[in-house]
Structures are given as C-alpha cells and as structure tokens.
Amino acid sequence: MNQPTNKNYQLLCSHFQSISHFEHLSALGDWDQAAMMPIGGGEARGAAMAELAKHIHSLKTAPMLEQTIAAAELEALTAQQQANLREIRYQYQQANIVPGSLVEAKTKAAYKCEQAWREQRSQNDWQGFRPNLENVLALAKEEAQIRAEALNISPYDALLDKFEPGMTSTRLEHIFGGLKSWLPGLIEQIQEKQRHQDRFQIPHASSDAQALLSRDVMTLLQFDFNHGRLDTSSHPFCGGVASDVRLTTRYDEADFTSGLMGVVHETGHAKYEQGLPLKWRGQPAGVARSMAIHESQSLFCEMQLGRGSAFLKQLQPMLQQRLDCNLSHEQLLNIYSRVTPGHIRVDADEVTYPCHILLRFEAEKALVGNQLAVADLPDFWSAQMQSLLGINTDGDYKNGCMQDIHWAVGEMGYFPSYTLGAMYAAQFRVAMEQQLGSMESLVASGHLSSVTGWLEHNIWSKGSLLTTDELVQQATGETLNPEYFKKHLLQRYGA
C-alpha cells in the first residue's frame, strides 16, 4: 500500500477531528445548561463538563503532537492545508501552556458560579455572588500568570490573546483612547438633538407571539432551521455547533423591541457559524476566526443592517401580523435610532455601547493586574458609569456589575471583542458597498442575499484559513481601521 505523502498531517487531521467531536458535546452541554437544565442538575453537569474539558485538554496536549506537527511541517501541503496546520500548532501551543488540572478547576468553578449567579442576579445578591466571583477570578489570574510567563506578555494581554490572538492592551488603549476623545461629545450632541422627539407607546406582546415573530425574522435573514433552533435563556447567546446552531433570546412582554434586535444580533452570529466552510468542518481551519470577527457579524446584522431603514421596512408588516403592532416605519426608525444612556450593555444602542466596554476593559485590566479587588468592584462600576454615561449604580448590583455572564464563567478579556466587532462591521460595510453599491438600496430592492452573499464569500467561508489581519485585509483592502466606525456613527446620528 502506498503511504500518503502527508501522513503526519493526515494523522493530525484525524486527531483534531476527534477533538471536535468532544467539543461538539461540550457545546451541547453549555447550551443545555443555559437553556434547558433544571437547577438541581447543575452539580453533576458541572462535574461532567469539567471532566470533558480535562479530556479535551489532554487530547490537545497529547505527547505525540510535538513531533507529528514538526514532521507535518516538512510535508508537501496545499496552502489551505498549511493554514490548517498553522491553526493546529496554535491550538496545541495554547493548550500546552495551561495544566489540565487548572482547566478542570476553572470549568468547575465557572459552572458553580454561573448556576448561582442566575438566582443571585435576580435577587441583587452581591454578597452571595462575591465569593464565587473571587474564586473564578483567582483561577483566571492563575491562568493569566501562566500564559504571561509562557508568552512573555502581561497577564491581561495573555487573556486578551485567548479571544483575539495578537491583540494587546496597548493597542486597545490606543483604539479606545481614540473613542474616548470624541464619543462622549457625540452622545451629548445626539441626546440634545433627540430631546424633543416623540416617544411612542410600545404595545404589549406575549412571549408566544414574539417567538413566532422571531422565527419570521430569522427566516428573513435566511437562518437554516434544519441546522439550528431558537430557545429562551436568561442570557441570550449563540451556541451549538456549525451543523446545529443553538440561538437563545429572552422576551420582555412590555417591550418587544429589545428582544427583537437581540434575535437579529444572535442570527448574525448564527449565519457566520452556518456559513463556515463545509470542507473544513471538524478541523481547526474550519472554525470562526476570532471573537471580534464573530461579534462583527452579529453587529453587522443588528446595527448596520438591522437598524437600517430598508430592513425595518421589511419588519413592519411582520410586527403587524404577529404582534398586532401598528407602529409605522418612521416610528420604528425612530425607536431603533434612539440614543439613551442606560444600565444594561445588551440593551444599549450602538452609540453608548462602547462606553459599557470601556468600563469593563478598565475593570478587567485592574482586576487582573491586582489594582482592584472584587470587593471594590461595585464602587468602581458606579464611578465609571457616572463618568461615562452619567448613571449611578450604587447598590444596584443587578443592573451594575452583576449584569453579565462573562466574568461569572471566568471569561476575562472577552469584552473588548464587542467594540472591535462594531468597528470591523462598519469597515466591512464600506468595503461591501464599494463593490455592490448601497446596502440600503440592495435590501430595499429585495436583494438581501447579495449582502449575505458578500459576507459568506468574504468572511464566513474563510473559517480560520486566514489570520484576522489577512481576512480583513483581503475583504476590505486594509487591516482594522476604527475610522469607519466613527464615520458610521456620525453619518447615522450626527447633527
């Protein structure tokens, strides 16, 4: 029998295919615990997920990998195979930095903290939440320290790198510093401009009716229900695997408008997953590029497309049919372009949203860098909210530092991805319009698939075959340029 000329590479592919099977189960366990699992099932689930995380880690650090990767690097591979091998080496290196026992401990602590957080948040129970968060943070810091030493970067940068490979706090400070120089002024200016706008009564809408509406909107966005589903959870997310994407949302019967855009947002994530290259399923080159690129797709969908006039025009009859809602197109446009400083990040408009991220970025840096204790987080939060958005959160933990799931599950370093994503989304739109003409005109003339087609061709189908910089360079002609986001906000909201 002939040996293939790239047998080491083939061996790696088969090994990482196995890993992807266990990651499939991990994604299922995460989705289930958030969307389905009764509280009493949490302890056993946490133990099972920790065992699984440890197992995946042991597969990613299998002793044979070092020399098999080295041997594969000498084999004759296509450009795409080389890209896959690059991602394989990256995953191997990342996993090797952290001991399996820490991976297991982190998973257990995260499960415990999150399970309790769900109830504690609704009870505004900061004192109950704090020790769990301290526990999770201690483990995140332990990981940060280990990664920092291995990569010779700062502990916080070592966490950023997990979600956005190559991103540094210095670069973020530069990007966010730019934002800080003009965003507060713009917010003030828009608020002044919108002060005298009419406010509309949002009609009551049952959860059942909103669920039907959500399916309609997902269908409009070409979500493939043969490869995914929609459920509810206390913290909306997009999970599952590319062949079976699990979205969740939540419904506020007194105000459907936020949940509706939540579904549009999560559908953006889902379309990215469903559009990942079929040929590379189960391989490291076949997964989504980074969290910032993932958020760019959800925010493209929600902010660039979803809050545009043409898309809202298509929603209007659906609202009428499903919710018996008589808001006019102009009223919808008005509602979805309102800029209102608020407590809750996920409910924020796109102009005040970056302020929520600035706060979290500063808090994370300080927590990981030992300049801020968990006990002092609520005061830090309130002071920052006051300074950035004029909001006091003293004593209101539920709508303050307890509102998000990320820290409860130990994901320190994730938040900047949201604002980077908003910036990439603006940049993608400009590039797309240079090729296809105005997105508004395309949507208005029934050519939404030209828009999704561009995203599929330039982003989704690339998986991780390119680095983030290569991906953005090929799609837009340059790497990340925050100016497009500024131009977008000025154009949509400016005086």
Place this chain on the structure above:
Amino acid sequence: MNQPTNKNYQLLCSHFQSISHFEHLSALGDWDQAAMMPIGGGEARGAAMAELAKHIHSLKTAPMLEQTIAAAELEALTAQQQANLREIRYQYQQANIVPGSLVEAKTKAAYKCEQAWREQRSQNDWQGFRPNLENVLALAKEEAQIRAEALNISPYDALLDKFEPGMTSTRLEHIFGGLKSWLPGLIEQIQEKQRHQDRFQIPHASSDAQALLSRDVMTLLQFDFNHGRLDTSSHPFCGGVASDVRLTTRYDEADFTSGLMGVVHETGHAKYEQGLPLKWRGQPAGVARSMAIHESQSLFCEMQLGRGSAFLKQLQPMLQQRLDCNLSHEQLLNIYSRVTPGHIRVDADEVTYPCHILLRFEAEKALVGNQLAVADLPDFWSAQMQSLLGINTDGDYKNGCMQDIHWAVGEMGYFPSYTLGAMYAAQFRVAMEQQLGSMESLVASGHLSSVTGWLEHNIWSKGSLLTTDELVQQATGETLNPEYFKKHLLQRYGA
C-alpha cells in the same frame, strides 16, 4: 501519609466516577437528539456520539483494570463496597467482550438509522428503512456472536443478558409459554364482556393544555422538577441522569387519554431514577438494577396505580380544570380498563400488551438466529399479529414492524423486559399490600406517599447494590413469579 487500606478499590471508584461523567454526556446527547435536535444536526451528532461511545468503552477496558480489580477483591470492604466492586467487575467484563471499533460502528449505524426512521416511519417507507435496519442488525448479530462465544451461551441469549443479566431464552420461553396458554382465552372473554359497554366521546384537548395537565400529574406523583423536565418527542422515553431526569411524551389532540397514561408511565421510570441512592451516584452500584426492574416501576405506576379507581378519582378534577373535560370517574375507569387489540404496542392495554412482546420476542430470536431475514419481517409480523390479536398489518409498516425505535437503534433483546416488568410490578404490589394494606385504600385516603415510600425503600434506594433476584427476594419473599400477573389480570378484568 497513611495509605487507605482499600486504595485499589478507591482507584476503581475514581475511575468509574470519570466514566459516569462521560455517560452523563451520552445521556444528554441521546435526549437532545430525540427531543431537540434538528434533523440537519444528525450527522455531526452521530459522529460525536460514536466517538464518545468509543471513549467510554476504552475507559471501561483500561488495561490497569484487570489487576486493580483483582487487588481490590483482596481488600477489606464493606458489604456495599463489595457490591459496587461486583458491578465494577461486571461492567469491565461486559465491555471487554466487545471491541471498541464495533461499539463505535454500532453507535454510528444506530444514529443514522434512527434519524432516517423518524421520517421514514411517518411516510410508511419500508423500502427506505430496510437497508438501514439490515445494517444495524448485522452489527447487532456481530456483537451477539462475539458475546455468545465469550459467555458460552447462544447469540440471542447474549443480547438478552445485556438488558437482563442472567435471563435466557429458555426461561423466557417457559414464562411466555405460560402466558400463551391462558392469555388469548382471557382476551376473548374480556372482549365479549366489554362488547356492550358504552363508548364515550373523548373531548378535543390542545397540546398546551395537555402539557399543563402532564405537569400536574407528575407533581401528584411527586416528580421533582428541580431535578428533571418534561418535553415532547416522537417516541416517548425517560432519559437523562438521576440528578436531571428527562421525560418525553407526545400529545394526540383528538385523544388525550393515551398520552396521559404515557406520562404516568414515564414518571414511574423517572421516580426510580430520582430515588436511586444519593450516596452511590456515579458508581456502578448506584444505577438502576435492570431494564425489567425499570419497566416494573413504570408499569407499576401506569397499570397497578394509574389505572386504579382511587388514582383516577384524583385525576378527574385535573382533567376538568386543564382540559375542560367532563368525563366522570366511572367513565374514566371504563376507558382505562378497556381491552382492545390494536396495532400499537405503546398504546396497548395491559391485557393485550404481552401479545406485542410475544411477537417481538419470536421475531428477535429468529432475526438473530438467522431463521428470519429482514426482508421477510413484514410478513412475519402480519402473520403473528393475525394469530395473536386478529389484526392484519399487510403493507402497513408504519403501524407494524416500523412502529418502535428499539430495533432502529440496534436494541435487540430489550422487548422481553416490558413483560417481565409487568410481572414484577404485580408481584411488588402484592408484597406491598401484605405490609401496608390495600393500595387503593391508601391512595383514596391521601397516602400516595406510603406507596412511593415502599417503592423507594425496597426498589429505588437499592440501586444495583443487590442482584435482581436478591432485590426481588428481599422485597417480596421470592424471586420472579409470573402467577401474580395472571392473578392481577383475572382480578381486574376476569368474568
């Protein structure tokens, strides 16, 4: 540091605890694919579940087990620890018989066959189903052959043994032969007696209303919703893990009565799982004893308790409230004691039910023993149905040999457990009543918890600490005695 005197035993406990974590994920994957997963997710899920099955198998056959078990058998252990060690050795032996590659191939084939079966069944598509079933059966036969050689028993007995350790086809032929001698006569006699009974209009009931009713009934039966949930699936089952039991049912809006007893049945399974000994969670001694004992608990709940007059009296106001159903207690009693030969096993009354099992037992034996080809199964089915229940199923595959999920997923040898379960249930009732007095009086006087308490004490809390024969002997004073089942049917239905 002092070494524990039973360190080999402790090592085994820790190893099997790990295995139970992966089995937790396996149970979750199974439940999800039946109750939640969109069809398009099936291929990736099947691959993930096959990988997981292979991994669990590799853990159960780890090379260190042979000598660790042998060493543990020389250690000073309590009686319960000895029982756990016995179950550990049993699981190890069972796993060692079958190669991991066959476990993986079986899982893949079962997933493929089941996924397709769901659609094929509704389309009555026998020609589409047949090659998949042949494939699944070929693998089941391969397993049977390997097990038969290792255990020095017949291939079909080797499959029976998986679900009901120690059960043989000879013993079953004796038990079922007994049934055959009197059951057809009884069915005829009851039909004659019931020929002139009134028939009642069953009111239409929406799925939503039935779902609320189901929760009420589960609550009445003390199902713990903090450790479980209820959903719908095309084939009702009880899955999940002891700390998070996942029931499913299906609702027929034109006739709620079958779905309602389906929920009572599955709740019987669930109570067994929820009542397993907390102290032994994650250990082989802590799981349910056997499938026949499992079915004894569901059938106790559905047939002994659920169709009794006192329980139906408690259901009656719930039906009124949730379904606006005005059937009287007498009418309910009448409906739930009707004996009507029908096509569908899961909808069968308790008198004709064993006929469905007799048929499947004969078919399984013949299929595994190469006396029957899959291609000839429909004719075999129709002939047997004709002879046992006077029903012709020619061409009606959907309500014939395609109705059940078991063979589609390769579970040959499971069906006899149902009728063994019905026999155990009757036997348990007699023993319980000898200690507590009439179950009907207990339920009528609001002492349902005395009934569940007896089951918990004698069955649920024993897990697998006793063998099946020991369990039944301790609970009832003798091993399986089919006479109690006969007496029960004669007493409830006899002339």
